[in-house]
Amino acid sequence: MPRLVRNALTAARVRAASEPGVLVDGNGLMLRVQHSGAKSWVQRITIHGKRRDIGLGAASLVSLSDARETAARNRAIARNGGDPRRPRVPSFAVAERVAFEQAACDWKGGTASPTARDWQARMETYVLPRIGDLPVDQVGTAAIDDVLRPLALAGKHPTARAVGTHIATVLRYAALREFRPNDNPVSVVLANLPKRTKAIRHHAALHFSEVGAALRRIDSGTSFAKLAVRLTVLTAARQAEIRRATPDQFDLEDA
Template sequence: MMVKNASTPGKYFDGNGLYLRVEPNGTKFWVQRIVILGKRRELGLGSVTLVSLAEAREKALANRKMAREGGDPLAARREQQAVMTFEQASRHVHELHAPTWRNAKHRRDFISSLERYAFPFIGKLPASKVAAADVLRVLTPIWTEKPETARRVRQRIGTVLKWAVAQGWRQDNPADSITQALPKVGKSQVHRKSLPYTDIADCVAAIRQSRAMTSTKLALEFLVLTAARSGEVRDAVWDEIDLDNRLWVIPAARMKAKRAHRVPLSAPALTILNDARAFGDGSKVVFPGTRYGVPLSDMTLSKLVKELGFDADVHGFRTSFRTWVQEQTDYPREVAEAALAHAVGDAVEQAYARSDMLDRRRQMMDAWAEYLSHGRRDG
């Protein structure tokens, strides 16, 4: 069949019911006449600009074989078209699960990690067609270089494919069956870089003098003063702040341990909050970013610390505080751990330890603030 030379409007027949249809405007389409379940039907197989003669013949032969065996090529095609791509399925699963995640960072991380590492390889594949080899292509480049990231990406791919199994689109989850195909990675604990507590005052001074956005500078200093986690500070809202009682109450939904956490506020922390109110955007968010009502990103805080020349992770400020308590004060371990919202002891001990030692922690956080202001030992 001379596809390129066929220009006169009409039908040009090949084999297995396949023919080329040329429209009066010159466009050309592949069509197949076929008997499906006793009824004569016509199936469009695509434009000649997208489907070659060889591909059209292959499709026509496959359709004819399916029909002769009692199948329905039309129904099969509709079913195939109904299956989402891996990217579409991922975004749908993300929407389904988002209300159950405890904070905005988890919601963002789920989809952003797939966008960065998975979609370039398997995003356009039907969720039903993703194979173990495809998952390996995603994970192999980062498995040893970024083991924690790779583990999370694998887990998230598995979550999407489990949903595809539940939809009846596939029978297996290849993300669960590739362990032996990946190199072993040591389970060494990742320690966040921290500054010696003797350098924290200098770091805070550098933060204040930097040209960063006011909200960023206030959030970082507040994080240092309260020894809180980055996400706890960045996602803080004014409803959690009780200025009269010098208290910040973080709800259980935003805490790692799923328990509400009371944070006593020192005088410098209260000053920061007053400044944040004055320089804020009027939304419920205490430390907004550049967009109205949207919190600062974790990268924003980390970037500022690095740009100022301090080799430390934002989470490491908690380590600096904990080391200061241990080496420079007489506060018991239980009080320091409570300030970090860490559980102490076994389940039985925790069941009887009902107090969060707020008064003792208030004294300790005041001492920490004074140490940062004057650089002297406090206990």
């Protein structure tokens, strides 16, 4: 059985390498030397069952110890089923800044517009203090519910919807950059928030003995509004019926 090569290179050997070819350090890490003399680090690694070569940077910029550290981190990610080639997932706050700048391009006035000010105020007040530090791929229904439910319970349903829209915009940007799946957890949370309970407010009712005096207060002019009110009182018709009535529905000769 061949001996496993590990940490075969030294910093001095890396500096001295000049012959075109590949020098193996071990654990999949290699130094590739080009005919031009350029040297770069390459890691051979198995990702999701397939062997891949990943560039780790030029040897003039990345030291041997840094290359080994990066290679070890990549192996750990691959062992856990991840893909080290994916960009590092940013926090929600970082993704929010980029998404905000992109969205502002469509607003009249850009980042100085009233829409932008509303976005920033809501994010700074309700969202970032709660989920700003979370990696954007870990912002799921539970985290979003922690933001929106207190608003709904306080009766601020329009604010909850507006904040939810902002969060969804950030998550769409993150999905576009492949930082997270293209799902829509905001819609799930909004659909399950406590519903707004509207207080029923009835208009004050007139006693039948007061109807005549009320009608007299309405000028006997011919404006449509005044005539509509009088017709509603005299016929007890529904408001929609009065508003949508057409001339052919009235028989003025036999009235």
